[in-house]
Amino acid sequence: MKKITIRDVARKTGLSITTVSRALDGYDDVAEETRATVVSTAQKMGYIPNRAARQLRRQQAETIGYIIPVHTVGFADPFFSEFIAGLGDEISSQNYDLLVTSAPPASEEERTQYTRWIQSGKVDGIIVNRVRLQDWRLQYLARTKTPHVSMERSLDPINFIGIETDVTSGMLELITHLTNAGHKRIAYIGGDSQLKIEQDRFQAYLAGLSAAHLSFRPEMTTQADLTSEGGYQSAIRLLSQSKPPTAIVCINDLTAIGAMHACHDHHLKVGHDIAVAGFDGIADTAHTQPPLTTLDQPVYDIARQLVRMLLSMIHNETLSEKQVMVKPNLLIRASTNG
Amino acid sequence: MKKITIRDVARKTGLSITTVSRALDGYDDVAEETRATVVSTAQKMGYIPNRAARQLRRQQAETIGYIIPVHTVGFADPFFSEFIAGLGDEISSQNYDLLVTSAPPASEEERTQYTRWIQSGKVDGIIVNRVRLQDWRLQYLARTKTPHVSMERSLDPINFIGIETDVTSGMLELITHLTNAGHKRIAYIGGDSQLKIEQDRFQAYLAGLSAAHLSFRPEMTTQADLTSEGGYQSAIRLLSQSKPPTAIVCINDLTAIGAMHACHDHHLKVGHDIAVAGFDGIADTAHTQPPLTTLDQPVYDIARQLVRMLLSMIHNETLSEKQVMVKPNLLIRASTNG
DNA sequence: CATTTTATCCAAAACGTTTTGGAATTTTAC
DNA sequence: GTAAAATTCCAAAACGTTTTGGATAAAATG
Numbered sequence A, B: 001m002k003k004i005t006i007r008d009v010a011r012k013t014g015l016s017i018t019t020v021s022r023a024l025d026g027y028d029d030v031a032e033e034t035r036a037t038v039v040s041t042a043q044k045m046g047y048i049p050n051r052a053a054r055q056l057r058r059q060q061a062e063t064i065g066y067i068i069p070v071h072t073v074g075f076a077d078p079f080f081s082e083f084i085a086g087l088g089d090e091i092s093s094q095n096y097d098l099l100v101t102s103a104p105p106a107s108e109e110e111r112t113q114y115t116r117w118i119q120s121g122k123v124d125g126i127i128v129n130r131v132r133l134q135d136w137r138l139q140y141l142a143r144t145k146t147p148h149v150s151m152e153r154s155l156d157p158i159n160f161i162g163i164e165t166d167v168t169s170g171m172l173e174l175i176t177h178l179t180n181a182g183h184k185r186i187a188y189i190g191g192d193s194q195l196k197i198e199q200d201r202f203q204a205y206l207a208g209l210s211a212a213h214l215s216f217r218p219e220m221t222t223q224a225d226l227t228s229e230g231g232y233q234s235a236i237r238l239l240s241q242s243k244p245p246t247a248i249v250c251i252n253d254l255t256a257i258g259a260m261h262a263c264h265d266h267h268l269k270v271g272h273d274i275a276v277a278g279f280d281g282i283a284d285t286a287h288t289q290p291p292l293t294t295l296d297q298p299v300y301d302i303a304r305q306l307v308r309m310l311l312s313m314i315h316n317e318t319l320s321e322k323q324v325m326v327k328p329n330l331l332i333r334a335s336t337n338g
Numbered sequence C: 001c002a003t004t005t006t007a008t009c010c011a012a013a014a015c016g017t018t019t020t021g022g023a024a025t026t027t028t029a030c
Numbered sequence D: 001g002t003a004a005a006a007t008t009c010c011a012a013a014a015c016g017t018t019t020t021g022g023a024t025a026a027a028a029t030g
Helices: A006-013 A017-025 A032-045 A051-058 A078-093 A108-119 A136-143 A167-180 A196-211 A228-239 A253-265 A283-287 A299-314 B006-013 B017-025 B032-045 B051-058 B078-093 B108-119 B136-143 B167-180 B196-211 B228-239 B253-265 B283-287 B299-314
Strands: A063-069 A097-103 A125-128 A148-150 A162-165 A186-190 A221-223 A247-250 A275-280 A293-296 A323-326 A329-331 B063-069 B097-103 B125-128 B148-150 B162-165 B186-190 B221-223 B247-250 B275-280 B293-296 B323-326 B329-331
Touching (some): A006 A017, A006 A032, A063 A078, A078 B078, A097 A108, A125 A136, A125 A299, A148 A162, A167 A186, A167 A275, A221 A228, A228 B283, A253 B283, A283 B253, B006 B032, B017 B032, B078 B283, B125 B136, B148 B162, B162 B299, B186 B196, B228 B247, B247 B253, B253 B275
Parallel strands (some): A063 A097, A063 A125, A162 A323, A186 A247, B063 B097, B186 B247, B275 B293
Antiparallel strands (some): B293 B329
């Protein structure tokens, strides 16, 4: 199975390489008739342009990169599957490709991955996620003028392009829902304090409390690592206090799943004796026992839209909206509403 | 931030492009001393070879591809996250890259994705998953002599290279565990009958029944789609019969999670009134309510080993083992052992 | 000392595209 | 009927590497 090059197509059609190339690329300086024959014979011969050659000449990779920011080997947050699926679908629908790898946040490995991809021209743009408060990635991308979009902004004064979730309004709605049900001791299980989502969600939790005229109690908050196991351990600690919480708000769904497990081990019936809520809206939460109340983000759609924004930046088109804000959707289920 | 090419390094060191290239690639026809200066100035200047140029010349992409075989938009099976993480980690540790996209199984889109990547030379090899009984992908890959490895073999007489799970022994263990607990009406929720894993797991289920001297009852099996929602619907159907099952074995964990939810809606206490078991061993299953009994596959490690096999094929090394069989590990938890 | 071997280096070709800057032909305008 | 404009095509350069096939100088051999 020899590879078919543009030269073969040129020979077959009796035209020059130039004309074949331009015919296929839809330039208007080639006659309709010749274009038709070129297109059909190219199709018939199964010609597909060599990517490396095209990239080299065009100085474009037609590829965008995403590095999954995860430390544990064998991570399994469905959030990422959904996100990657969204990226992949939109990217390939635009005839681009998606390069993926994973690297622990803020590690040396992360740094070499980013620089390798960008310096070697393997990618034209980058999608960033799980932004840290001080994040060298955004600084580096800005400095090298690499097109990028992100799901959160950092603290650095770099102009942000991407999509954010309106955590404050969502969290307010959730806490109101809980206080309406009479909850007074509402705990919070968060993540690494360097994470922007942690800051956002924790601040929103505080705002929610104060809106409900509840005072903040340090012993009602703990930090986990965004996994079920972390949620389980943190919830165990919260529940072992003399005055345990009656509701637990979690930074994400995985944490909440672990927290529900911990409640059960403490012989508390989730939804009756204690309320638990998550954040993200991953698919399984509809089928946990009990089904989990969560602030649903349209992760798949966010991913697709991020790609659209990034690609129009790469193509030097002007963005209609550089900063998009989406409202999460509060899904009230049995875990807070037994 | 101009891109630094090999020409710049050559100029700086006063050497030729050739020598710089060969120095960096470790050829032995360059003096130790010059190599040292080349390496250090290249490093200092931040030179990273352009990937497109290198690929074009070498006729190698140093990239391998994986197409997630999934139909629903916004899939979220943690199985895939874990698999992709394994692929990505091993691949980047060998200085290769991983190209990812998704396409519905057996769709036209799938076909164009595969051919586009392979014909255009974007990837040197492919990882295949969720093989169908008749699978054009394996035929195509064999025909085009594209290096590939897979997690299941198809029926076609193509010599298989990859890693399989020993479903039969695992399933036997599981069914024995259930019959020992006195279960006689053991149901099975499967997936698309074209899938190799469906055939394997269903056959293993039948073998397990007959080993326990239980007769197969068609009304005890149903087909879902490997999602929680599908598992829920299928289980509802099973439970609505006049003589419902006392145990349900599921093709994967997601299905089992949905099935547990259905049991709960039927006011059956999972682990007491009915047993439910899954397959895959995704991380959350430790924290479902109740924790799920499952046949755990070391997905992350399988992914890494698949990559190692694929890369040695690409490098024309001889494989010590072309066909590896791994035993799943039966994790007995409360869902069958209340 | 002349010849061969070894150790270093390099010029030029090649990989398969896209793009530039015309050239040749045909059509339109006057 | 001639000049200008439009249409259609193409040769050659360029993208940044790696590799081939020597060239040169130094060392070893006789």
